[in-house]
Amino acid sequence: MQSNNPVFRRSEEFSRSGANAYGNQTYAGNGANYQGYGSDPSTWGTGEPGSVETPARSGAPMTIDSVVQKTGISIGVVIVAAMATWILTPEITPASNADDLSPLIAALTIGSLGAFALSMVNSFKRVISPGLVIGFALLEGVALGALSKLFNVQFGEGVVQGAVIGTFAAFAGTLAAYKILNIKVGAKFRTFVVAAMFGMVALSLMELVLSMFGQSIGLFGFGGLGMLTAIAGLVLGVFMLILDFDFVEQGVANQIPERESWRAAFAMTVSLVWIYTNLLRLLAIFSQD
Template sequence: MRSNNPVFNRSEEFNRASSNAYGNQTYAAGGAAYPGYGDGSSDPSTWGTGTPGQVDQGRMTVDSVVQKTAISIALVFVAAFATWWWIGDIVRSGNVLNDEALARASMLSIVGAGGAFLLSLVNSFKRVVSPALVMAFALAEGVALGAVSKFFDAQFGDGIVTQAVLGTFAAFAGTLAAYKFFNIQVGNKFRTFVVAGMFGMVGLGLLSLVLSFFGIQTGLFGFGTLGLVMSIVGLTLGVFMLILDFDFVENGVAAGLPERESWRAAFGLTVSLVWIYTNLLRILAILRSE
């Protein structure tokens, strides 16, 4: 079964894992090769070792996924903190706006979000994962999050950013625990539903952005009741995206995928965590504004 997730759909290795086939050879659990590559012989001396000239770069493991994800998330944090510091105080003492800081925050949020969006498309549809592009995405996403978080902190304050960060990691830990303890099984219909919902949310966001240029406010991503409903839907969708990520990582490790695919898994996990964080930030802001 081929994946419906665009992040993994372009990876031949992930699709081979989901169908449990690699040419004439099928993967065994833990990455061990079944005998009979080529002529079906059970003699170990006749077993194939892979594509001629191909270098064995190791296999993807849970540890390698954790390491690559940690690198990606660390880059997001570093870029976000650097952006936060460089912007400075948007609101000075006496509730006076700092126009220079406000302009820097606006510019960096647009540049960071635009760069992250383009890099996310490249990484999602690239057949061979590029660690450099995944890290570039993390840096661009960090710039956007740092600027956006600065806006929210200036407007709502009271540790709203810290609460959103802690809530994001709590959602990650809770989803992982539920996935393992309740042995959640991911079916094709669930994958299709989550990916369709993800593209639907992105499409609505782009549509709202375009309409705003003409003075039309949809309220879908505002701070009213409709915005709260959309944020809750987005948060739920982000949790579902994490479940898909866990499922693909589990299948990939069991199939013995190449170690470089750990970067693709790290990219998917980073996207899901950023998605959860932004929706949590909006929910907290809406609740405080009411």
């Protein structure tokens, strides 16, 4: 089964198996040519009559443990980079002027743009690169550290703490619901989530461009419209996690190469950051007098 998620679609491995995680018959590669056939007959298998042949895989397969380890590394880099940015940037107060805020604004801008660029590269790169995943996590951490510090001063300390706790609670709750309720992910659900995700990104870019000309619709502000988009973004983040869990489950069942653990780690890091930023904004709106 082929994914509509650009992160996983770049990996042919997620489409490869004799039977998918739900027991439905699929065919290796969906007609794609695999490296190894036609190059070294010794790697061919004789198989059984009526069976579907797949090329020999080198290295250990991806496991739940390997996904947990790589995701832990990626999230750990985000947290360390965020803490370092918070500590190393100058202290600010609600009365701080533009000069005092400039280091934080610079960190937020550089981190956000760099993380966005690497997220696009990682999403559409055919062979996942651990270095680029770590680079994305590092830049994302810098952006989140700066953003969190600004929100902490403007809206109070409880906002950041609540967003952190809420993000991990959302992860745990979504995982529990996925397993206990035995959630099945269909093609229409995938298409909807990915379309909504790119739609939200497009709206963010539109707001960014408008802000350069001193204009704003308020989609990502702290008013009523901003609250609606924050709630929608939070729900979308949970849906993205469901897609991540589904693809990890299929990948483990298909015994894809261990290196794909980094792709799964990247996807879950994106989903958790997405949930955190929307939850942070939502709590900031609620905290206003």
